[in-house]
């Protein structure tokens with residue numbers, strides 16, 4: 012659990028560690044790099060989750076369920092936006108439905124917090140939530156990542172998942188998603204890839220998404236341009252910032 016520099020949340024909560032590559036958007040996964048560093052530093056939770064290949068650390072598919080960290084949100088007295096599993100994917104096939112149920116229990120007991128769950132496996136999210144009949148919680152937002160049109164079907168899978176608020180993260184945006192439906196999607200985040208080897212994001216693709224949001228009534232959040240040094244490229248789009256949030260959270264005016 013940590014304060015975070017991620018622009019659209021306040022805190023990360025990581026009851027799961029470890030993952031495996033799912034699609035092209037995972038190529039430069041920040042969590043994978045960070046897990047490798049934490050492993051090298053001797054942090055117990057991250058031991059044995061990555062392997063070294065071609066001079067880089069890559070997930071080895073091992074998943075660690077961190078039962079000890081489950082209760083952390085109970086101790087946070089002030090309301091927070093909580094990014095669930097920034098170092099993994101809650102709906103990775105190796106995360107049991109029983110464990111998801113425990114995560115749901117904690118989120119249900121802490122309605123003061125807003126939980127943001129982002130997965131690249133929304134089909135499993137829908138399947139687990141439906142088969143276990145977990146309740147729809149007003150303070151839980153269900154989200155999926157879409158890096159380009161090849162994985163646009165994730166949006167349909169997300170719509171199948173029972174949730175009060177749904178969102179999509181177009182980050183890292185590595186191709187146009189023009190024509191993709193944002194129907195019943197409350198919030199869209201857009202961001203370019205950052206770090207060494209970052210693939211470029213075309214400004215036109217971003218404008219396309221903003222226009223799509225205006226048509227579907229989806230709140231639009233522009234996170235960053237990315238690149239090798241994201242501090243230098245910033246987060247202005249057409250001369251301004253876009254920090255809109257879902258209506259369920261209280262809409263914010265773009266500055």
Ligand code: SF4
Pocket residue numbers: 030031032033034036037040041042043070097098099100131
């Ligand atoms: S699903 Fe997420 S955490 Fe897992 S490898 Fe891909 S980007 Fe990383």
